[in-house]
Amino acid sequence: MAVNDISFELEPGITGLLGPNGAGKSTLLHMMAGLLEPSAGQVLVNGESSWKNAAMYGHIGLVPEREVTYPFLSAWEYALASARLHQLPQPEVAAQTAIDMVELGDAMHRKMRGYSKGMRQRAKIAAALVHDPDILILDEPFNGTDPRQRLQMNTMLKELGDSGRTIVFSSHILEDVEDLAEDVIVVIGGRLGAAGNFRQIRRLMTSRPHAFTIRSSNNRALAAALVDRPYVTLVSFDSDVMEVQTTDFGAFTESIAPLIRSSGVALQELQPADDSLESVFAYLVAR
Amino acid sequence: MNNVLISLTARQLLGRRRTLVIGLLLALPILIAVIYRFSDEAGSGEATGEFALGLVSVMIFTLLLPLVALVFGTASLGAEIEDGTAVFLLTKPIERWRIIAIKIGVASVAAALFVVPTTMATTWIIHESPTADGLMLGLGLGALVASVLYCAAFVALSAVTSRALIFGLIYVFVWETFATRIFDSLRWVSIREYAHGWSDAVISINDKGVFYDPHLGVTTAIVGTMVVLATACAGGTRALTRFEIGE
Numbered sequence: 001m002a003v004n005d006i007s008f009e010l011e012p013g014i015t016g017l018l019g020p021n022g023a024g025k026s027t028l029l030h031m032m033a034g035l036l037e038p039s040a041g042q043v044l045v046n047g048e049s050s051w052k053n054a055a056m057y058g059h060i061g062l063v064p065e066r067e068v069t070y071p072f073l074s075a076w077e078y079a080l081a082s083a084r085l086h087q088l089p090q091p092e093v094a095a096q097t098a099i100d101m102v103e104l105g106d107a108m109h110r111k112m113r114g115y116s117k118g119m120r121q122r123a124k125i126a127a128a129l130v131h132d133p134d135i136l137i138l139d140e141p142f143n144g145t146d147p148r149q150r151l152q153m154n155t156m157l158k159e160l161g162d163s164g165r166t167i168v169f170s171s172h173i174l175e176d177v178e179d180l181a182e183d184v185i186v187v188i189g190g191r192l193g194a195a196g197n198f199r200q201i202r203r204l205m206t207s208r209p210h211a212f213t214i215r216s217s218n219n220r221a222l223a224a225a226l227v228d229r230p231y232v233t234l235v236s237f238d239s240d241v242m243e244v245q246t247t248d249f250g251a252f253t254e255s256i257a258p259l260i261r262s263s264g265v266a267l268q269e270l271q272p273a274d275d276s277l278e279s280v281f282a283y284l285v286a287r
Numbered sequence: 288m289n290n291v292l293i294s295l296t297a298r299q300l301l302g303r304r305r306t307l308v309i310g311l312l313l314a315l316p317i318l319i320a321v322i323y324r325f326s327d328e329a330g331s332g333e334a335t336g337e338f339a340l341g342l343v344s345v346m347i348f349t350l351l352l353p354l355v356a357l358v359f360g361t362a363s364l365g366a367e368i369e370d371g372t373a374v375f376l377l378t379k380p381i382e383r384w385r386i387i388a389i390k391i392g393v394a395s396v397a398a399a400l401f402v403v404p405t406t407m408a409t410t411w412i413i414h415e416s417p418t419a420d421g422l423m424l425g426l427g428l429g430a431l432v433a434s435v436l437y438c439a440a441f442v443a444l445s446a447v448t449s450r451a452l453i454f455g456l457i458y459v460f461v462w463e464t465f466a467t468r469i470f471d472s473l474r475w476v477s478i479r480e481y482a483h484g485w486s487d488a489v490i491s492i493n494d495k496g497v498f499y500d501p502h503l504g505v506t507t508a509i510v511g512t513m514v515v516l517a518t519a520c521a522g523g524t525r526a527l528t529r530f531e532i533g534e
Contacts, residue, residue: 035532085379
């Protein structure tokens, strides 16, 4: 996915890169990791271009979404290989520390071909952490993890973030980002949707207009009752379906049932028209 | 660092199924040599030398050796790029020339370990005294040079394109097998001809038969060898430096 006109700066701490699938999150992370060349503009890591800069990998750790583990290696061998390729003075100690951080000690001598996706994910993180990088880049790190692993990874990333490292991770799940990141960058369709404090962006998301489609025994009578409400901004008809737009999701959902009863109509169908994450992001981009 | 790269590449290359298939393929010329040895056709001196040269030239140098090198050369780096594990290596502070050099080295050693003994054993079985006229040593040397050069070319090719296997097959079976026979001047750009040039410097048989037909002298072969190695290392390093991850 091509990305356009995106500028931001990452500070120490945890930043979430949020966007639907195919929004360009991986493209951005790969550019940061020096695995894609920007056709315009530049990506700087610690003040140096990330493109064609192998020395940079001494300071960053990358956990790609794609499988990068050797099935014939154990997690221990994998972390140790990473430590040796980084030419660390005590590779065994570094590998053991990284394995302990991801809590993979019990299975560390088993071949990775027998691991679950979550275990391989943790092995990848151990290999990326082995040289204690200043910057950690994780592409969809929660994919394939169970709730316990997710909690454990959250705790680990929070500790790393609190210790002054710069951590950036991508996710298409709002709750993942909400749990972990203070700052968030929203990407949609290869463009920057929003960037800044997560709570502010979350407020924008919840205060956006919501649309519902309604089918009832008497749409016109129901529409007449709805247009009086201050939180209803638009009512439109399309054959036997009515679309209602509201600025207050809570007030609308609380009042719609009593309103239908008092109007004396029979409800046949009521469903949100734009509750997908994509539509939330599209709203942010349009603002 | 080098040891880790060598070990990872070797373990990746020498999978059980791959080595078994290659081992079985390379048993074929040995089997033919054994059948020839115990047949009425088996003679002595130049006649057997001619047969050895023909069998090794057609079956090993033209068919099996390039195939084995193609398998190891493209698997050494191309398979890692394909399955994503190359990212593990490329996100380490390692000079790209070192990765290319080690990939070429390991693939070459793996190919040579299979092909050179097969070549020498085939010659030894056919010929009564293969060392007398430099036959076994010359063909073994040619197989070694060809293993290294083909692997270098195919490793570099797999750094440049994801279709290295197809381009490799086209080079071996269209360029080297047909094009060089139609246009003599193309032999100057043929790894097989460079290998024959090295072999021919050692072999002292007068009648070499119709199948073994070297055209380049040893000096040209040495220069060609250096050019292939330098081009493969430089081209592979450049491609790896500019490596971009796929979607």
